[in-house]
Amino acid sequence: MLSIETLKKIGIFHNLNERELKLLLSISRTRNFEQGKVLFYEKDKAKYLTLVLTGVVKIYKVDPKNNEIILHRFIPNHFVAEMAVFEKLPYPASAAFETDGSVLEIDFEKFKEYFFSNPEITLELFKSLTQKIKYLDNVIALTVVLDSTARVAKYICENSEALSMKHNKLAQYLHITPETLSRIFKKFSKLGFVAKNAGTYTILDKESLEILFE
Amino acid sequence: MLSIETLKKIGIFHNLNERELKLLLSISRTRNFEQGKVLFYEKDKAKYLTLVLTGVVKIYKVDPKNNEIILHRFIPNHFVAEMAVFEKLPYPASAAFETDGSVLEIDFEKFKEYFFSNPEITLELFKSLTQKIKYLDNVIALTVVLDSTARVAKYICENSEALSMKHNKLAQYLHITPETLSRIFKKFSKLGFVAKNAGTYTILDKESLEILFE
DNA sequence: AAATAACATTGATATATGTCAATAATGAGA
DNA sequence: TCTCATTATTGACATATATCAATGTTATTT
Numbered sequence: 001m002l003s004i005e006t007l008k009k010i011g012i013f014h015n016l017n018e019r020e021l022k023l024l025l026s027i028s029r030t031r032n033f034e035q036g037k038v039l040f041y042e043k044d045k046a047k048y049l050t051l052v053l054t055g056v057v058k059i060y061k062v063d064p065k066n067n068e069i070i071l072h073r074f075i076p077n078h079f080v081a082e083m084a085v086f087e088k089l090p091y092p093a094s095a096a097f098e099t100d101g102s103v104l105e106i107d108f109e110k111f112k113e114y115f116f117s118n119p120e121i122t123l124e125l126f127k128s129l130t131q132k133i134k135y136l137d138n139v140i141a142l143t144v145v146l147d148s149t150a151r152v153a154k155y156i157c158e159n160s161e162a163l164s165m166k167h168n169k170l171a172q173y174l175h176i177t178p179e180t181l182s183r184i185f186k187k188f189s190k191l192g193f194v195a196k197n198a199g200t201y202t203i204l205d206k207e208s209l210e211i212l213f214e
Numbered sequence: 215m216l217s218i219e220t221l222k223k224i225g226i227f228h229n230l231n232e233r234e235l236k237l238l239l240s241i242s243r244t245r246n247f248e249q250g251k252v253l254f255y256e257k258d259k260a261k262y263l264t265l266v267l268t269g270v271v272k273i274y275k276v277d278p279k280n281n282e283i284i285l286h287r288f289i290p291n292h293f294v295a296e297m298a299v300f301e302k303l304p305y306p307a308s309a310a311f312e313t314d315g316s317v318l319e320i321d322f323e324k325f326k327e328y329f330f331s332n333p334e335i336t337l338e339l340f341k342s343l344t345q346k347i348k349y350l351d352n353v354i355a356l357t358v359v360l361d362s363t364a365r366v367a368k369y370i371c372e373n374s375e376a377l378s379m380k381h382n383k384l385a386q387y388l389h390i391t392p393e394t395l396s397r398i399f400k401k402f403s404k405l406g407f408v409a410k411n412a413g414t415y416t417i418l419d420k421e422s423l424e425i426l427f428e
Numbered sequence: 429a430a431a432t433a434a435c436a437t438t439g440a441t442a443t444a445t446g447t448c449a450a451t452a453a454t455g456a457g458a
Numbered sequence: 459t460c461t462c463a464t465t466a467t468t469g470a471c472a473t474a475t476a477t478c479a480a481t482g483t484t485a486t487t488t
Contacts (some may be wrong), residue, residue, distance in 0.1 A: 089348075140353055140358075144354075147276070
């Protein structure tokens, strides 16, 4: 059951007092999702201010060939698509759970009424919005600006978890096919930039990799 | 010379009273730019909260082949890259004037101090941030999700000025070469979706074009 | 109006990456 | 440990779009 204790643990609401937390509780509810379930579809009308409580939510668009283009993965305590809620716009992308999980749904009109004059809350919302801009900028920097090779180089240099990911997930994230990813890793191996030990790659020459995308 | 009258005309500052406008004036200055001049480069440190007063500013990234990838064009009375200023981050892209023009530069720390508690200002800043998210989403929807043909179809359907633009500008905006654009227009002509009269194209069959990107 | 520059079109070719199919490697359940 | 399913690699080929070069068209300057 949703409780004040739960709300208190959410970073964004850290500075709310008991009274405010109660108020927030009264305009919120939780919803649980199984792995793979869709939170919302692109073009749906945004109804609630939504925050991930548990699990991982992927935000994605679908291209005309039915490929999923993943824009971002959200972990707990982040707002999802608050822009659409603020602007009363249809969602610009779809969202689905990659694991079992849950979200907090807040009645936005009431939230606005009660909390928009609170500078600590608005500051948190600012941060959340600027964070979204950074995510989108990253997608563009990665996908629009760089070619596949540079993209792989950048991603494995800047994301420590990249090398332990399954290659087909990594490929999907980088918007390339697993075949292309495999060929790029092979090329990096031949150049001595990475090495394969027992199935996983390790970076040998980070500086050379960085040259590829800078 | 920068005056209260100038500031008053800027939509974002509509609700400020005389005292506040004076305060704003005291922490602001204008800077003039000739066509082609650079306002800032990607990775520069953001110093001032910047707003376009006159002219058109393009925001762009440069890819490894030195192609400019245009993310957006700003017209007067819009904040440029406020996210970088808020977050004290280097600019995520470069900005240059496409026409002669000018900007307002506001001392951000003081602006924050004086105006962040003003709900009308914060609301305007929210709007400005969500607008930026929409622009970036649009770049992704256009460039990452769609192929060249769909991109052209979408752009000429949704931007009335597209057909009167010079084709090499349009091509640059759509991140394709003028040659590819020319071939796509030829294809649309053959299909009877557009027609060429005296040098410029007109849309004959918008519904068919829409099918291409929906 | 002629000359020149800027822009647009067309064809031939190159390139990056995707697609499909076959095979190899790895991991999980019996 | 063996077997089956999943994931990764490889090769052959297809495709979209870029590149380069030639030519045609339009706009601007003198």
